[in-house]
Amino acid sequence: MSDKQIDLAVLDMAGTTVADGGLVLRAFEAAATAAGIPAEGLEREAARQYVVDTMGQSKIVVFRALLGDEDRAQHANRAFEAAYDEFAATAAAPIPGAAEAITALRAAGIKVALTTGFSRGTQDKLLKALGWEDLADLTLAPSDAGRGRPYPDMVLTALLRLDIDAVDRVAVLGDTASDIATGLAAGARIVAGTLTGAHDEDQLRAAGATHVVASVTEFARILLAERSETIERA
16 A cells, blocks of 8 residues: 555536436437437447446547547537436436445545546536536546546646645546546546446456546545555554
8 A cells, every 4th residue: 555645536516426317328329410320220220339438438539439520520529418418417427336335435534536527517417407507626538637537637637736746646436437547647646437327347347447446436435545545644
């Protein structure tokens, strides 16, 4: 165990701290229809699988890769956000214990950043729907940092904005391989996968997760226990 305690937890939203309930895939279906992808057939099936495989990445980047045309990608992204906003307004719910876990981390002196692959506008609407506008120390969308997952930008932006001394004082939690990739690329000491979202344990471990946890509450317990041990040794 490192002698350096974790001072920053960077947590994904949908699937990690927020129960997705299939909202991303429902919104994708609306976006795919708006972009002209046939409702049935191999093209739709391949597009749906690509969305699952790249879950957690910036949505506009996903649509660019799928459609190969900037105008179609922007149109699909707008349709996705409109559909997700509509669904989330009534169906968004926290992962059980998520708000309490975040509050406990902050009370122990660990700063918390909430990150997403959605746009800033969609993230803000989701935070409002949950009543989480002031829950974390910082919230970040890809546009706030430069690039979304799997790049390290959001993790490193959180480190800089919250005045954290080093990357080995950072822990990252997410439910997808893309979340794991961004944490590893940023050099975080703990890069954990949670089983409450899109990808299973095998996928998370194959991506390089240092830990796989049942939920954000278990992740918080790990960080808090390590912090207590570090303080006791000091």
